[in-house]
Amino acid sequence: xxxxxxxxxxxxxxxxxxxxxxxxxxxxxxxxxxxxxxxxxxxxxxxxxxxxxxxxxxxxxxxxxxxxxxxxxxxxxxxxxxxxxxxxxxxxxxxxxxxxxxxxxxxxxxxxxxxxxxxxxxxxxxxxxxxxxxxxxxxxxxxxxxxxxxxxxxxxxxxxx
Amino acid sequence: xxxxxxxxxxxxxxxxxxxxxxxxxxxxxxxxxxxxxxxxxxxxxxxxxxxxxxxxxxxxxxxxxxxxxxxxxxxxxxxxxxxxxxxxxxxxxxxxxxxxxxxxxxxxxxxxxxxxxxxxxxxxxxxxxxxxxxxxxxxxxxxxxxxxxxxxxxxxxxxxx
Numbered sequence: 001x002x003x004x005x006x007x008x009x010x011x012x013x014x015x016x017x018x019x020x021x022x023x024x025x026x027x028x029x030x031x032x033x034x035x036x037x038x039x040x041x042x043x044x045x046x047x048x049x050x051x052x053x054x055x056x057x058x059x060x061x062x063x064x065x066x067x068x069x070x071x072x073x074x075x076x077x078x079x080x081x082x083x084x085x086x087x088x089x090x091x092x093x094x095x096x097x098x099x100x101x102x103x104x105x106x107x108x109x110x111x112x113x114x115x116x117x118x119x120x121x122x123x124x125x126x127x128x129x130x131x132x133x134x135x136x137x138x139x140x141x142x143x144x145x146x147x148x149x150x151x152x153x154x155x156x157x158x159x160x161x
Numbered sequence: 162x163x164x165x166x167x168x169x170x171x172x173x174x175x176x177x178x179x180x181x182x183x184x185x186x187x188x189x190x191x192x193x194x195x196x197x198x199x200x201x202x203x204x205x206x207x208x209x210x211x212x213x214x215x216x217x218x219x220x221x222x223x224x225x226x227x228x229x230x231x232x233x234x235x236x237x238x239x240x241x242x243x244x245x246x247x248x249x250x251x252x253x254x255x256x257x258x259x260x261x262x263x264x265x266x267x268x269x270x271x272x273x274x275x276x277x278x279x280x281x282x283x284x285x286x287x288x289x290x291x292x293x294x295x296x297x298x299x300x301x302x303x304x305x306x307x308x309x310x311x312x313x314x315x316x317x318x319x320x321x322x
Contacts, residue, residue, distance in 0.1 A: 004280060008169045011296050015304050040201035040319045119165060135172050143176050150308040151315030158201045158316070 009115040012139060016146045020103060023053070023153045027099065030159055032092045039158050046159050048083035049152050050095050055079050058102045060145060064138045065123050066109040071098050118142075170276040173300060177307045181264055184214070184314045188260065191320055193253045200319050207320050209244035210313050211256050216240050219263045221306060225299045226284050227270040232259050279303075 027035075027050060035046035044052075055074040061067040077089055090098075118139040121130040130136055188196075188211060196207035205213075216235040222228040238250055251259075279300040282291040291297055 004166050004276075005169065007280070007295060008166065008173075008300065011301050011304060012169075012173070014296070015308065019308055043319055115165075119168070134168060135175070139169065140172050143172060147176065147180055147307065147311040150311035151318075154312030154315040155319070157312075158204055 005115045009118055009139065012143060012146075013110060016142050016149075017107075019146050019149045019153060023149060023156070024099070024103070026153065026156055026160070027096065030156075034159050034161075035092055037159060039155050044083045044155070045085070046156060047089060047092055047095065048078065049156055050092070050099060051078035051089060053149065053152055054095060054099045054102055056145065056148065057106060058098075060106060060141065061102075061109075063123050063141055064109070065120070067105060070102055070105060074098065113138075166276045170279055170300065173304060173307075174271060177303050177310075178268075180307050180310045180314060184310060184317070185260070185264070187314065187317055187321070188257065191317075195320050195322075196253055198320060200316050205244045205316070206246070207317060208250060208253055208256065209239065210317055211253070211260060212239035212250060214310065214313055215256060215260045215263055217306065217309065218267060219259075221267060221302065222263075222270075224284050224302055225270070226281070228266060231263055231266060235259070274299075 030046060035050060038045050039049070051074055054071070055078040058069050058071050058074060059079075062069050074090075077087055081087060089095075119134070119137045121127065121136060122138050122141050125133070125136040191207060196211060199206050200210070212235055215232070216239040219230050219232050219235065220240075223230050235251075238248055242248060250256075280295070280298045282288065282297060283299050283302050286294070286297040
């Protein structure tokens with residue numbers, strides 16, 4: 001049974017890594033000019049989704065209780081505010097660097113996590129509630145963030161020529 | 162340990178159900194007229210993604226070894242062929258019905274599956290290969306299809322006013 005828990009946990013982390021790799025490959029393929037475009041008329045620009053995904057992944061570090069957030073300054077433009085061409089955003093070159101750094105930081109922590117560690121509570125649920133709702137664990141955060149990433153990956157694909 | 166396997170398996174099926182629900186809610190919200198529109202200039206129409214997701218989910222019935230495919234006639238227009246306004250497609254009303262039927266069929270089979278059943282091999286891998294690669298199981302198909310669904314859900318969101 002322990003082997004099955006390891007097997008399933010690895011399937012979930014592999015799924016995260018796979019979605020992350022194809023999104024990173026897509027960001028690498030897209031030029032800065034392409035990332036400045038709206039994905040569809042009146043919708044988010046590529047640069048906004050790059051910053052948005054970076055900020056969401058960055059906040060996973062404290063949410064999963066493994067480290068401090070690296071770039072809290074991204075919260076305001078990419079989580080609190082919607083995309084707006086009038087707002088000054090960091091340069092795309094910087095955002096590309098933050099994207100890599102944040103995901104590398106997560107990967108380094110994930111490397112050391114055993115299956116049992118993944119089932120510990122995440123940081124937005126109290127110990128009392130967690131006792132009744134054991135699915136509110138770190139692995140479920142990863143599952144949920146993988147779906148979030150997939151949704152935006154599907155949108156970003158439309159920036160490809 | 163057995164409890165943990167049940168917990169994680171349920172997390173994965175819940176994640177599937179959640180993505181399925183929000184996609185169904187979105188399809189219900191979108192009018193037939195909206196589904197006939199291209200999601201972005203030169204990209205798939207909503208009707209194509211409705212048929213495509215239905216066909217992919219329909220094929221999960223044999224892939225997961227639980228039943229025969231219900232609507233094999235959807236394969237040609239929605240899997241083999243790309244979207245093309247010149248091709249005659251089933252009426253949207255029919256496709257909406259197929260979408261519900263296929264996902265209900267999957268749900269009925271999933272209801273009876275125990276955690277151990279999910280770790281059996283899926284139908285596209287041989288017994289020999291599966292012995293070496295136990296991650297090629299039914300639960301991994303569900304994980305992968307959840308990401309596929311999320312990607313297209315993200316795209317379909319752009320049809321909302």
